Amino acid sequence: MLLLLAPWLVGFSVFFGYPIVMAVYLSLNHYDLLSPPRWVGLANYRYLFTIDPQVGTAVKNTLWLVAVLVPAQVLFALGIAMMLARARRGVGIFRTIFYLPALAPPVAATLGFVYILNPATGPVNSALGRLGIGEPLWFQDPSWAKPSLVILGLWGVGNTMVIFLAAVLDVPRHLYESAEIDGANAWQRLRWVTLPSISPVILFAVVLGVIQALQYFTQAYVAANIASGQASQAADVTAASLGYPQDSTLFYPVLLYQHGFSDYQMGYASALSVVLLVVSFVVTLVIVVNSRRWVHQAGAVR
Amino acid sequence: MSAVPVTAPIVRRRLPASVRRKRFLLAVANHSFLIAAAIAFIAPFIFITLTALMTNEQALSARFWPHPFAWHNFVDVFRTAPLGRWTFNTLEYSVLGTLGLLLSSIPVAYALARLRFRGRNVMFMIVLVALMLPPQVSVVPLYVMWAKLHLVGTLWPVIIPNWFGDAFSIFLLRQFFLTIPEEYLDAARVDGLGELRVLSTVVVRLAKPAIAAVALFSFLYTFNDFFLPLLYTGENPHHWPLQIGLSQFRSLHQVQWNLTMAATLLVMAPVIVIFFLAQKAFVEGVTLTGVKG
Numbered sequence: 001m002l003l004l005l006a007p008w009l010v011g012f013s014v015f016f017g018y019p020i021v022m023a024v025y026l027s028l029n030h031y032d033l034l035s036p037p038r039w040v041g042l043a044n045y046r047y048l049f050t051i052d053p054q055v056g057t058a059v060k061n062t063l064w065l066v067a068v069l070v071p072a073q074v075l076f077a078l079g080i081a082m083m084l085a086r087a088r089r090g091v092g093i094f095r096t097i098f099y100l101p102a103l104a105p106p107v108a109a110t111l112g113f114v115y116i117l118n119p120a121t122g123p124v125n126s127a128l129g130r131l132g133i134g135e136p137l138w139f140q141d142p143s144w145a146k147p148s149l150v151i152l153g154l155w156g157v158g159n160t161m162v163i164f165l166a167a168v169l170d171v172p173r174h175l176y177e178s179a180e181i182d183g184a185n186a187w188q189r190l191r192w193v194t195l196p197s198i199s200p201v202i203l204f205a206v207v208l209g210v211i212q213a214l215q216y217f218t219q220a221y222v223a224a225n226i227a228s229g230q231a232s233q234a235a236d237v238t239a240a241s242l243g244y245p246q247d248s249t250l251f252y253p254v255l256l257y258q259h260g261f262s263d264y265q266m267g268y269a270s271a272l273s274v275v276l277l278v279v280s281f282v283v284t285l286v287i288v289v290n291s292r293r294w295v296h297q298a299g300a301v302r
Numbered sequence: 303m304s305a306v307p308v309t310a311p312i313v314r315r316r317l318p319a320s321v322r323r324k325r326f327l328l329a330v331a332n333h334s335f336l337i338a339a340a341i342a343f344i345a346p347f348i349f350i351t352l353t354a355l356m357t358n359e360q361a362l363s364a365r366f367w368p369h370p371f372a373w374h375n376f377v378d379v380f381r382t383a384p385l386g387r388w389t390f391n392t393l394e395y396s397v398l399g400t401l402g403l404l405l406s407s408i409p410v411a412y413a414l415a416r417l418r419f420r421g422r423n424v425m426f427m428i429v430l431v432a433l434m435l436p437p438q439v440s441v442v443p444l445y446v447m448w449a450k451l452h453l454v455g456t457l458w459p460v461i462i463p464n465w466f467g468d469a470f471s472i473f474l475l476r477q478f479f480l481t482i483p484e485e486y487l488d489a490a491r492v493d494g495l496g497e498l499r500v501l502s503t504v505v506v507r508l509a510k511p512a513i514a515a516v517a518l519f520s521f522l523y524t525f526n527d528f529f530l531p532l533l534y535t536g537e538n539p540h541h542w543p544l545q546i547g548l549s550q551f552r553s554l555h556q557v558q559w560n561l562t563m564a565a566t567l568l569v570m571a572p573v574i575v576i577f578f579l580a581q582k583a584f585v586e587g588v589t590l591t592g593v594k595g
Contacts, residue, residue: 003409004412004497004501005409005410005425007467008407011406011465011467012432014466018443019440019444033449083332083336083339086329087332087336088329094336100577104570104573105526105544105545105573107526107569108570111552112346115350115559115563121362121559122364126364126366155343211434211436214436215436217438221528221532225549226549226553256441266442266446269442270442280434281434
């Protein structure tokens, strides 16, 4: 019994329990890895909340992801799943096509999109140019960099789409039939039959989306790195290109990376991580608690 | 399956022509949307492939179709960057990580699903919480720890934790183990097998699809992983896995988009090949996480 659980108990303490306690301790210290930690009390938090101008930028950028990327992904995945559920033929092929991009490694997918959207030789701007429509600078333009990341995010929405499709196909037919007998039109059937039936899955997708938005790093890092076109060793490149262009892709995890692993300010990075811990915990809790109001539990008396 | 339900055959009235026409048009519209979306989803793959086959000069122009096809790009990529070395590092991470993850997560999932003991529910809650927290939360102290053990610069800091159970895998396996009928396990227990033997013979055999899905997810995760490998091996190119190498490929080697896209395609290829070989396990696994989550 204990034998079965032993590895995980050890692992949990060492890789989960210890670091969280330690992060709180380190956040109250000045620590650069070289000299021993020096106690500074709440100074890191004071700097974080009142002085550091980058924190505000990073928080705004991350909130933007939560407010735009997450709903866009959920709605897009839901829309495709609904259309697929209605299709009479080719469902298997369509499903494969929509799922495939979700498999592409994030680094590779990001590289592909930075190329496709590059203003000089990219196919998208060549086409836009021929049509005579404006040609955005995409990953090079502070106001277009985040929307470009959204396009990349929508391309990789396959996982959510497959889950939604399974849920939509699982909605009992008789519910639609009785709704139809009651004279419900297509919109009413969607609003009062489909959406309530799949609401637990939507909740799952939203929670997962928010969690992923809070840790969004790889795509931002790679896009900024490639778009800025800096040429030097990995560790040096990061400092110059993180958040490129003009901190528009400086998301919270990117900021944490910059302080912890580019500047080796371990104390301050710990403070940033403790704030992230509290925020992710509260956000998840709020979504789950509020969901009781709109998620339909099968068999629950309400 | 073979039992035919005894119901009266449904007599469908012929729908009026206007309704039929409306439905037909709706179906056409629906399919047109799907086809347009499908083209948009495939287009990036096509652009990446076409560019990967262009010559240097062509990659500098805004031309769309490669002329001539530069197949040697895929050879040049290996000459430009230590792609073999990166692949070996990725495989080291994937194989050792997945092996450890399975060996350590299966017993925990079994205990959480099937054995009764005090604190079981609390432990399951902890697994769920562990699932939700961003890795950035624990990363600073862990980095300090690995630095003190002189393992920063290698892939061990990302491999070793897999040997101590992974929250997502434990969660997924537990959900599957719950569906195994208790009678099967009792039968094995009556035959005098201890819990460990019950697990290693009966449960593992019955849970093959779920274990395959977990192994698949773990392989994908390790293959695609970027943040933690970047932290630990970023300054030691000798230990870079494929993803880190690919992310630095263009800036480090001053190459054109054609070679960059060739490398990108090579990194995407294994995942896509595996998908077509194991499509069923994939879709089952994805659905299992969502519907039962």
